[in-house]
Amino acid sequence: MSTEFLKVARAAREAAAELAPLPRAPKDRALRGLADALVAHAAEIVEANAEDVERARAQGTSEAMIDRLRLDEARVSAIAEAVRQVADLPDPVGEVVRGSTLPNGLELRQLRVPLGVIGIIYEGRPNVTVDAAVLCLKSGNAVLLRGSSSAYSSNTALVRIMQDALEGTEVPSGAVQLVPGQTRDSVKELMRARGLVDVLIPRGGASLINSVVEESTVPVIETGVGNCHVYVDAEADLDLAVQILVNAKAQRPSVCNAAETLLVHADVADAFVPKALEALAEAGVTVHGDARIAGYGEVVPATEDDFYAEYLSLDIAAAVVGSLEEAVAHIRRYGSAHTEAIVTRSQKAARRFVSLVDSAAVAVNASTRFTDGGEFGFGAEIGISTQKLHSRGPMGLPELTSTKWVYTGEGHLRTSEGTVVAG
The missing domain is CATH 3.40.605.10 (Aldehyde Dehydrogenase; Chain A, domain 1)
Known part of the structure; x- marks a missing residue:
């Protein structure tokens, strides 16, 4: 030395x-x-x-x-x-x-x-x-x-x-x-x-x-590395889900607790995805979607790398999943163990998601943007x-x-x- x-x-x-x-x-x-x-x-x-x-x-x-x-x-x-x-x-x-x-x-x-x-x-x-x-x-x-x-x-x-x-x-x-x-x-x-x-x-x-x-x-x-997910469950309040999604992605996209991936349960995709695409477009967000997301509007075709990405920009990856368990499997494969959110009216689904997701923070019906020392009441971090x-x-x-x-x-x-x- x-x-x-x-x-x-x-x-x-x-x-x-x-x-x-x-x-x-x-x-x-x-x-x-x-x-x-x-x-x-x-x-x-x-x-x-x-x-x-x-x-x-x-x-x-x-x-x-x-x-x-x-x-x-x-x-x-x-x-x-x-x-x-x-x-x-x-x-x-x-x-x-x-x-x-x-x-x-x-x-x-x-x-x-x-x-x-x-x-x-x-x-x-x-x-x-x-x-x-x-x-x-x-x-x-x-x-x-x-x-x-x-x-x-x-x-x-x-x-x-x-x-x-x-x-x-x-x-x-x-x-x-x-x-x-x-x-x-x-x-x-x-x-x-x-x-x-x-x-x-x-x-x-x-x-x-x-x-x-x-x-x-x-x-x-x-x-710090944050590939954070928002999962919209089959029993989600869809209007609430749109608000949470846009806040998690667009309120301050350059920070580690901003959402980088949207996962949508197939049962609500027809009703939710068009609303989400419209709201994200209004917020200036570019969606990198899988084939099922692309069926609902104009998106950038998602690659494997998109689902691993921490964009730190007005970009988000998006996919449709067949179940809560499939959403969790996606998070385990691509996530960074930072923060994951579920939007649902089902206490059973919320408990299941919380128990299965292995990340530093899990949000239920709330934006990922709250994973922060100040917001948790700890003061500085x-x-x-x-x-x-x-x-x-x-x-x-x-x-x-x-x-x-x-x-x-x-x-x-x-x-x-x-x-x-x-x-």
């Missing part, structure tokens, strides 16, 4: 040990001071961001992507307000998850503790630099940030301002570190930093997440985990912790005959 990487990784490791035992109050004070510093240095942040925007435009980056990259003073103020909201959230560290007194008299508790050093690999938006940092700090973790090279100037300025704001507080400034370098070598160093980094969280598209999962020696929590180990679904502050077991006795000794109490 390079000297530069080892320097920041070791600094984060040392800071994590100092940060872990801090109670809530000094962390909250530090976060509020950090929010104030972002506002005070907004002009400096915007100036650095302008370098990134200019470079992106010169490279032919689309205006949609440039808008995701761009910061102005209003956006900086919104980022600072988000920091204050994190400061107001409950601190998960020290929470008793389980506790009991054992038959031998030992008092047993399972406590939430920080993970340690968290590496975040992410694309595009520089606001993630602040979001990720403050969520890690609040949960008692140090963070190594490796953002997109397209936002390098913005990220450098943001990390420097956050570090300066932490100086003089009880939160060590070394708890927030920017991974040096803009090449893939720096990403590899972070992925191979087992022993210095406790967990990696990639945020971005499928190619980024797959690359980190396949190449990292550090444990990885997968987040670091991402949405689509795997099963450690955490699943929206990852708020508690999901950025592990646990430790503490047991307290009065001189308890374990012997071959059982427990004895010394003295």
Whole structure:
């Protein structure tokens, strides 16, 4: 590993040990001071961001992507307000998850503790630099940030301002570190930093997440890829189904909880599909339909790849299925285990769907767009985990912790005959 990487990784490791035992109050004070510093240095942040925007435009980056990259003073103020909201959230560290007194008299508790050093690999938006940092700090973790090279100037300025704001507080400034370098070598160093980094969280598209999962020696929590489905059951309220479908697809198509596939039970296809095609067309959505969907209107013929796609655009794949079980089989084959929705008036069908679908979230008569930490009442989130180990679904502050077991006795000794109490 390079000297530069080892320097920041070791600094984060040392800071994590100092940060872990801090109670809530000094962390909250530090976060509020950090929010104030972002506002005070907004002009400096915007100036650095302008370098990134200019470079992106010169490279032919689309205006949609440039808008995701761009910061102005209003956006900086919104980022600072988000920091204050994190400061107001409950601190998960020290929470008793389980506790009991054992038959031998030992008092047993399972406590939430920080993970340690968290590496975040992410694309595009520089606001993630602040979001990720403050969520890690609040949960008692140090963070190594490796953002997109397209936002390098913005990220450098943001990390420097956050570090300066932490100086003089009880939160060590070394708890927030920017991974040096803009090449893939720096990403590899972070992925191979087992022993210095406790967990990696990639945020971005499928190619980024797959690359980190396949190449990292550090444990990885997968987040974000969302091939979400809306299944319209044989007993659905069809008008309600149209509203849910359009909201799930078109309300904000570029996010991971937007719907990417529509499945319609054959018994209601004649009544529902024409309505759905008309509503989707009005919303500007292009439908990639199977042969049965194509029989109801003009669509783009769907390929196998369409049903695997996370479009993140105003496109949706669509198919007619013969049963709820066929819908579930389709989801198991093509889905990403993010969020699936059923629209039905049948409690039996809803229960069956919920029990059979193996995804991080299942919606019954509701849009997929609600799979979100804020909407679930968790406050901010670091991402949405689509795997099963450690955490699943929206990852708020508690999901950025592990646990430790503490047991307290009065001189308890374990012997071959059982427990004895010394003295």
